[in-house]
Amino acid sequence: MxxxxxxxxxxxxxEVEGYWSDADFVALLQKFNYPDGATAEKSTLPELLEMAISDYEPNEAAQIVLEYKLGDQLSEGQIEQISNNMLIDKVCEEYPEIHMQGTLFHVNQLLFKAYNGKFPNAxxxxxxxxxxxxxxxxxxxxxxxxxxxxxxxxxxxxxxxxxxxxxxxxxxxxxxxxxxxxxxxxxxxxxxxxxxxxxxxxxxxxxxxxxxxxxxxxxxxx
Known part of the structure; x- marks a missing residue:
């Protein structure tokens, strides 16, 4: 035709507006040892998560978010390697499994924002x-x-x-x-x-x- x-x-x-849902924020807050996400004002969830994330070392935080989003597709070793590489490279542009690049972008930008630039800006x-x-x-x-x-x-x-x-x-x-x-x-x-x-x-x-x-x-x- x-x-x-x-x-x-x-x-x-x-960033892609609306990618992270309120349920995502609450679940991630739980993983970052902030148990009160479910009762917090929804409008404050992104900021609360940024603060909770920043209490962790960048590579540790990356591992937690990667496990949450891609734990069913990546091994523990792969997650550890990616979490370290993310601090120096735009892994979301280079990762050979193309179908994962979109998710890696969203994870990267969440961390970029939380750490005020320690991760490369994709x-x-x-x-x-x-x-x-x-x-x-x-x-x-x-x-x-x-x-x-x-x-x-x-x-x-x-x-x-x-x-x-x-x-x-x-x-x-x-x-x-x-x-x-x-x-x-x-x-x-x-x-x-x-x-x-x-x-x-x-x-x-x-x-x-x-x-x-x-x-x-x-x-x-x-």
Whole structure:
């Protein structure tokens, strides 16, 4: 299907509003030995957590938050290694398991804020765009569809295009897309917003703001 694509703007943000729920704050406060989170004013929970976190050594705090968010996917040794690496590198941009990078970003930024900069400051991109079919009705697009359709508007220097050239330009499966795109929202299947790492897509990556693109049916590998 043919699409007319328009990239409207890209916002660069330090955190994704609403990612951490009140329940997350209460659970984390408990893990940081602050038992009264459940009865505290909800508006004070983020600040209380920052104060509770700052009583710990940075790598210890990182281990606690990583265990809370990724304890079912990472071993104790992996968590310890990541918690140390986070103090010197943007692990959320470099970790080889792409599907974990979004969670690592949110953990990193929580710690960055609590420790006032002891952790590297990573950034996310919120991309606002529209994808209008020129010869048919709009249908809900997946992260994989979206990235393939954005291909024509991205610079050849873009990291996604460099690492996944074939997946972006050919009608073959692109399972990594689900990890690259952290959030994808639309109300009408035409106007979209997606959230990803600034490392994957940033303002400098956009070479065309309006362009045509073709979405072919993906051939599943036998």
């Amino acid at each position: 043919n699409y007319q694509v328009a990239i409207k703007n890209i916002d660069t943000v330090n 950034k996310a991109s919120v991309v606002h765009f529209s994808m209008t079919p020129t010869n048919g009705e709009a249908q809900k697009l997946t992260a994989e569809n979206i990235l393939k359709l954005l291909n024509n508007g991205l610079s050849d220097r873009n990291l996604i295009k460099r690492l996944f050239e074939n997946q972006m330009s050919q009608n073959i499966p692109f399972p990594e897309a689900e990890g690259i795109v952290w959030e994808l929202d639309t109300k009408d299947d035409v106007n979209y917003s997606l959230i990803t790492s600034e490392n994957w897509i940033n303002k400098e990556d956009i070479t065309e703001s309006e362009f045509e693109a073709v979405l072919e049916e993906i051939e599943n590998e036998a």
